[in-house]
Amino acid sequence: MPQYVTFSAEYLRDFTTRVFIHFGVPEQDAVAAADVLSKADLRGIDSHGVARLRTYVDMFTIGRINPRPDIKIVRDKKSVATVDGDSGLGLVVAPRANEIAMEKAAQHGSGWVSVCNTNHYGIASYYSLKALERDMIGWSMTNTSKTVVPLWGAERRLGTNPIAIAFPGLKNPPIVIDLSTSVVAFGKVEIAERAGTPLPEGWIIDGNGNMSTNPADVYKGGLMPLGSTRELGAHKGYCLSAMVDILTSVLSGANWGPFVPPFALFEEVPDQSVGKGIGHFFGAMEIDGFEEVEVFKKRIDHWIEVFRNTKPAPGHQAVLIPGDPEHDAEKTRSKYGIPVIESVVNDLREIAKMTKVDFQSTGGS
Amino acid sequence: MPQYVTFSAEYLRDFTTRVFIHFGVPEQDAVAAADVLSKADLRGIDSHGVARLRTYVDMFTIGRINPRPDIKIVRDKKSVATVDGDSGLGLVVAPRANEIAMEKAAQHGSGWVSVCNTNHYGIASYYSLKALERDMIGWSMTNTSKTVVPLWGAERRLGTNPIAIAFPGLKNPPIVIDLSTSVVAFGKVEIAERAGTPLPEGWIIDGNGNMSTNPADVYKGGLMPLGSTRELGAHKGYCLSAMVDILTSVLSGANWGPFVPPFALFEEVPDQSVGKGIGHFFGAMEIDGFEEVEVFKKRIDHWIEVFRNTKPAPGHQAVLIPGDPEHDAEKTRSKYGIPVIESVVNDLREIAKMTKVDFQSTGGS
Numbered sequence: 001m002p003q004y005v006t007f008s009a010e011y012l013r014d015f016t017t018r019v020f021i022h023f024g025v026p027e028q029d030a031v032a033a034a035d036v037l038s039k040a041d042l043r044g045i046d047s048h049g050v051a052r053l054r055t056y057v058d059m060f061t062i063g064r065i066n067p068r069p070d071i072k073i074v075r076d077k078k079s080v081a082t083v084d085g086d087s088g089l090g091l092v093v094a095p096r097a098n099e100i101a102m103e104k105a106a107q108h109g110s111g112w113v114s115v116c117n118t119n120h121y122g123i124a125s126y127y128s129l130k131a132l133e134r135d136m137i138g139w140s141m142t143n144t145s146k147t148v149v150p151l152w153g154a155e156r157r158l159g160t161n162p163i164a165i166a167f168p169g170l171k172n173p174p175i176v177i178d179l180s181t182s183v184v185a186f187g188k189v190e191i192a193e194r195a196g197t198p199l200p201e202g203w204i205i206d207g208n209g210n211m212s213t214n215p216a217d218v219y220k221g222g223l224m225p226l227g228s229t230r231e232l233g234a235h236k237g238y239c240l241s242a243m244v245d246i247l248t249s250v251l252s253g254a255n256w257g258p259f260v261p262p263f264a265l266f267e268e269v270p271d272q273s274v275g276k277g278i279g280h281f282f283g284a285m286e287i288d289g290f291e292e293v294e295v296f297k298k299r300i301d302h303w304i305e306v307f308r309n310t311k312p313a314p315g316h317q318a319v320l321i322p323g324d325p326e327h328d329a330e331k332t333r334s335k336y337g338i339p340v341i342e343s344v345v346n347d348l349r350e351i352a353k354m355t356k357v358d359f360q361s362t363g364g365s
Numbered sequence: 366m367p368q369y370v371t372f373s374a375e376y377l378r379d380f381t382t383r384v385f386i387h388f389g390v391p392e393q394d395a396v397a398a399a400d401v402l403s404k405a406d407l408r409g410i411d412s413h414g415v416a417r418l419r420t421y422v423d424m425f426t427i428g429r430i431n432p433r434p435d436i437k438i439v440r441d442k443k444s445v446a447t448v449d450g451d452s453g454l455g456l457v458v459a460p461r462a463n464e465i466a467m468e469k470a471a472q473h474g475s476g477w478v479s480v481c482n483t484n485h486y487g488i489a490s491y492y493s494l495k496a497l498e499r500d501m502i503g504w505s506m507t508n509t510s511k512t513v514v515p516l517w518g519a520e521r522r523l524g525t526n527p528i529a530i531a532f533p534g535l536k537n538p539p540i541v542i543d544l545s546t547s548v549v550a551f552g553k554v555e556i557a558e559r560a561g562t563p564l565p566e567g568w569i570i571d572g573n574g575n576m577s578t579n580p581a582d583v584y585k586g587g588l589m590p591l592g593s594t595r596e597l598g599a600h601k602g603y604c605l606s607a608m609v610d611i612l613t614s615v616l617s618g619a620n621w622g623p624f625v626p627p628f629a630l631f632e633e634v635p636d637q638s639v640g641k642g643i644g645h646f647f648g649a650m651e652i653d654g655f656e657e658v659e660v661f662k663k664r665i666d667h668w669i670e671v672f673r674n675t676k677p678a679p680g681h682q683a684v685l686i687p688g689d690p691e692h693d694a695e696k697t698r699s700k701y702g703i704p705v706i707e708s709v710v711n712d713l714r715e716i717a718k719m720t721k722v723d724f725q726s727t728g729g730s
C-alpha cells in the first residue's frame with residue numbers, strides 16, 4: 001500500500017513558489033504559477049499538482065523554459081488576439097493570456113485569445129474558474145503532445161487536448177466542465193500497467209492499429225479518442241480533439257498535431273517543428289452582456305437542482321453535476337490538507353536538495 | 366428495397382420555398398429557410414433536408430410557429446447579445462441570429478449570440494459554413510428535446526445537442542466539424558427498430574436504467590451520451606451536452622433540459638415551461654484578428670495533408686478529415702441530383718396537395 005504524507009495547500013504552494021523563484025522566475029509570476037498547481041491539488045486532480053513539479057524543474061534544468069518571458073500580444077482586433085508566450089512556463093503564460101481575454105471581455109463583451117510559444121499549463125479548468133470571479137463564462141483549451149490516434153489511424157497524431165468551461169450558480173457551487181477529448185488520460189493506462197491489470201476494450205490500440213487491452217501496447221500504439229470505436233462515436237472525439245488543436249495552435253502559430261513538443265523529459269521530441277511551442281486558447285464572455293447576472297445564476301441553480309433530482313440508474317445514488325467531485329475534494333482538502341503520495345514526496349525532497357529550498361518531508365502546514 | 370426519385374437541389378429548394386410562402390412566411394425568409402434544408406440534402410444529411418419538411422408543415426398547421434416573427438436583440442454588449450426569435454421558424458431565426466454574430470465579428474473581432482424563443486434550426490454546420498464565406502470561424506450549437514440520459518441517470522434529461530465549427534483551407538475544402546453529443550442520433554435507433562436488428566452495446570438504456578440492445582427500449586429509457594459508459598467516458602458526453610444546453614438556453618432564457626418543447630408532432634410536450642422555445646448559440650471570430658487569413662488557410666492545408674497521411678489502421682484505407690463525407694456528397698449531388706426515398710416523396714406529394722404548390726413527384730430539375 002502506498003504511503004501518504006499530508007501537507008497544507010499553503011505549505012505546498014509556498015514551496016512551489018520558492019522553487020520557481022530559484023529558477024529565475026520573478027516572484028509575482030512564481031506565485032501565479034504555484035497557484036495553478038495548488039488548485040489542482042486542492043481539487044483532487046493529483047496528476048496535475050505538485051506531482052508535476054518534477055517535470056517543470058526538469059524543463060528549467062535543460063533550458064527549455066524561459067523563466068522571464070516577454071509575453072506579448074502579436075496581433076489583435078478588439079475582442080480577439082494572438083499572444084506569444086516567449087517560451088515561458090505555461091503556468092505563467094496562460095494566467096496572463098487568460099487575463100488578456102478577461103480584460104477584453106470587460107471592454108468588448110467577450111475576449112478570445114489564441115496563444116503560441118507556451119508550455120504545459122496545468123488544469124484547464126483553472127482558467128475557467130478565474131473567469132467566474134468576474135462574473136464571466138470562461139473557456140480554456142490546450143493542445144498536448146501526441147498520445148491519441150485519429151479514428152481509423154494506426155499512429156498517434158493528437159494530444160489529449162482538453163476543453164474546460166464553467167458556469168456560476170447563486171446558492172450552488174459552479175458547474176465546472178473539464179474534459180480531455182481522449183477516451184481516458186494517458187496516466188490511467190500507466191496505472192494499469194504498473195498494477196498488471198488489463199485495460200477495458202476501447203481504450204487503446206497497439207502499434208499495428210488493432211484494439212488492445214495490454215497497457216504496454218500503448219507506447220507503440222496510442223489512446224483512442226473519446227467514443228472508442230466508430231460504432232460508439234470515436235469520430236466525434238477525433239473531431240473535438242482536432243478542434244482544440246486548431247483553435248490553440250494552427251490559429252496562433254504554435255506546433256500542432258504530431259509536431260507538438262513533449263512535456264516530460266523521457267518523451268520523444270518530434271523531428272520537425274511547424275510553429276512555436278504548444279498552444280492554448282482562452283475565451284471569456286461577460287454574463288451581463290447576455291442577461292442580468294443574478295437571473296442567470298438563479299437559472300443555473302434551477303438547472304443544477306433539476307439534474308440532481310434525475311431518477312438514478314440501478315446501482316447509483318444520484319446523477320452528479322459536472323464539478324461535484326472536485327468541489328467536494330476542495331472542501332475537504334482546504335480543511336484537512338493534501339495527501340501526497342510517497343514517491344512524489346521523494347521527488348519534492350530531491351527538488352528541495354537541488355534548489356536549497358526548505359522542505360519538511362514529514363508534512364507541513 | 367426502398368425506391369428513390371432524383372430531384373435537382375434547385376427543384377427541391379424552390380418547392381420548399383413555395384411551401385413556406387404558402388404558410389405566410391415572407392419570400393426572403395422562405396428562401397433563407399429553404400436554403401438550410403437544401404444544404405442538408407446536398408451534403409448527404411438526408412435526415413435534416415426535405416425529409417423534415419413534413420414536420421415543419423405540421424408545426425405551421427397547429428400554429429406552433431410564427432411565420433412572421435419580429436426577431437430582436439433583447440440585450441447586448443458590443444461582441445455579445447441575446448436574441449429573441451419570437452417563436453419563428455428556426456430556419457429563419459437562426460440564419461438571422463448567425464448574421465448578427467457575424468456582423469458583430471466584423472465590428473468587434475468576434476460575435477456571440479445566444480437565442481431564445483426559436484425552433485428546430487436544421488443542420489448545425491450550415492451556420493459554420495456561412496461564416497467561412499466571410500473568412501470567419503463560426504460556431505453553432507442548439508439544444509433539442511430530451512432523448513439523452515445523463516450518466517448514472519435512468520431518465521431522459523437532455524437533447525442530442527450538437528456542436529459545429531468549421532475552418533477554411535486554401536486549396537483544400539474546409540474542415541467541417543458537426544457532431545451530436547449523444548452516442549448516436551435517435552434516428553439510428555429507429556432504423557434498427559424498423560429493421561429488427563439489435564443495437565450495439567452502449568447506445569441506449571431501458572426504462573429501468575439498465576443497458577439494453579433492444580431498440581424498442583429507447584422509448585421508455587433513452588440514448589447514452591457520447592462515451593456510452595463511465596469507463597469509456599460518458600461523463601464527458603454528458604458534460605458537453607450540458608454545456609450546449611446552458612449556452613443555448615439557460616443563457617438566453619429558452620427552455621432547457623427536460624423542458625425543451627419537442628420538434629415532432631408525436632412527441633410528448635413537457636408539462637412545465639421554464640423559458641421561451643428552444644435555444645441556439647452562435648459564435649463568429651474574424652480570422653484576420655488572429656492571423657493573416659492566407660497564412661491561416663495554408664496552415665489548415667498543411668494540417669489536412671498531415672492527417673490524411675496518417676498510417677491507416679488494418680481494414681481502413683485512410684484517416685478522414687472532418688467534413689470529407691459531406692463534401693463528397695455535395696460534389697456528387699450538385700451534379701447528379703438528390704435521391705429522395707419514396708416515403709419522403711409521398712410526404713412531399715401530400716404537402717403539395719395541401720398547399721396547392723406544384724410538385725412533380727417523378728423527379729424534377
